[in-house]
Amino acid sequence: MKALAAALLVFAAACGAGRAIFNVDVVSFLQPSGKDTLGYNVPAAPISVSADSFITPQKISLPSGLGKSTVDSVTVTAAAVAENASGTGSATFEVFFSRDSATVYSPPSYISASGTISGTQPSTVPLLAPSTVSLMDSVFNTNTLWVGIHAKVTKNAGPALIGRVRVTTLLLRIVLQDKVF
């Protein structure tokens, strides 16, 4: 990665005093291992019950120079859907970022969204996070980023709540002020 990044960033240097912008498609890193989906199965109960589901933190390798760079801004765009098979309730998903895997799920989350599962099932419920969240955080001033996804579902009293939360969009836009070497 270092060699490739260095080779490519030679051209970033050539762009003069402009910025280097990294658009990272995080979902593409999650999909091959199925970490873009979190299944849930909350048994039937006469009371409301909540359940949590987490993915194993996913490592994302970024160009090596990021660790030395001045991060101008970071924006995250995220969206998910709850693909519910049966039952009603609500679903929430949260996205976490960290510089190391051990602290990924330390609160607070960077972005979250929730939706209500109701009516005739099965159904697909969009979980729309704010369209773009601006972040100013040293977490992104690194060449190794860990991402975690947390899904929380709450079942209404009654039948089991079965389905999965699938992350459909998770884009990072990291803007650097030319300090990538």
Add this chain to the structure above:
Amino acid sequence: MRTGVVAVALALLVLAPLRPARAQFSFDARRIGMGGVSLSRDGNARRYNPAYRAVKNKNKISGNPKFSIPVPLGLIQFFKDHPIGQLRHDPMFSPESTAFNPVALMDVIFNPPIFYEVRKAPTPINDVEFTIGRNQLIVDLGASKVLVPEQDFGLGTTSRLLDAGFGFAGFHVGVMGFLQYDVAFTLDSTLRSFLTSDSSARPNTPYFLNTDGTAQAGFAPTVSYAGRLLRGAGGDDTDDGFYLGGALHYYMGATYARAVGPAGFTTGNPVLASTPAPLLNGNLYTSNKPFGHGVGGDVGLVWISGPFEVGLGANDIGAKLTWDHTKIQRFVFDTALNKILDSVVVADTTSKTTLPITYLANAALHMGTGTIVGGDVVNTGRGTIIHVGVEQRTGPFAVRGGVSRDQRRKMQFGFGGGLKFGSIGLDVGFWTHSNSLSTQRAITMATSITIY
């Protein structure tokens, strides 16, 4: 790390566009005002055309300029913007500065600020975007795409470092020193497409530059002749006539080296899942012993008839050097050992190199009404440059104009004027050029004092 990579970037930028080191072709505002035409029988003419050895130097004729002294207005502005005492902290020269712009620095190197830049070429400062996915890597260089060369690119020239000797009756015996180098790079089509078409890098795919560089130097005992074979209608008191010159060189190469092969990297699978493997697989040819040898020659002719003068000269015709003791080494990057391995392919063999033919064709017409029209076509080893210019003198005033086609095949334009007071003249010339890292032309204003 940053400094090192910026150094690599600078090196690439030096070599990337097809630009000659001879960007500033003259310090003479008169010549610049005529698009680069030289109307004097200067050293350049004698360098390329051995027949000019037999022609009088016009500079020694009354009324013609003896020499010019540049007035470096550009340096004044440059050092005002970049004080000498603060150069260490000047963003232009400090890669550690966030305002450091390699393109701006290269523009200064390509186009030394001797003269005042009336219109500077814009420096690309656009953003560069990287789109990164698990199996996707797209680079959008934006406006900087113009920096990616379309064809082969590099640097090269042939120089004659010395030419000493003695002569009689048109004959000349001496020794000439020569230095020739040519470094050519060609972007592989996959790499070029990746950099220019916003397409994703593909897994398990090599991205590389093809490199072919040669440098050789030595000296050549030379026998030459230059003489006026036919006299013109003007008689002996004029330069009229047909002149012929030729030189025979026995090249004795002191040393040479040539490197050929691809250099780049091979992506992993997925593209970003593993470290790309450096790609290097080239041969290096070096001379074990001096005295590569070969024979070549120069020829030239000049015809002068009253106000008309034309010349044609070519150098190093048939100059092929044989190096009897050449070592060939192979350099390969071993991905398993993660280092470059070198091995001797052939310890001692024979190889051949060629000196490129360089030439100059020139013509001038002195029209008697104070008008001089001239032009030349010159090739110093890497591309042809064409200049055409005119000067009109009326009393103490002179008006000049000209056009040229540079090595990038772009048309450039010059115009200017001058005032002559006795033996001193003040000249100004404007010249468009594309020496900067930009597709847009810049305009330089040259100023010089001419001594007549």
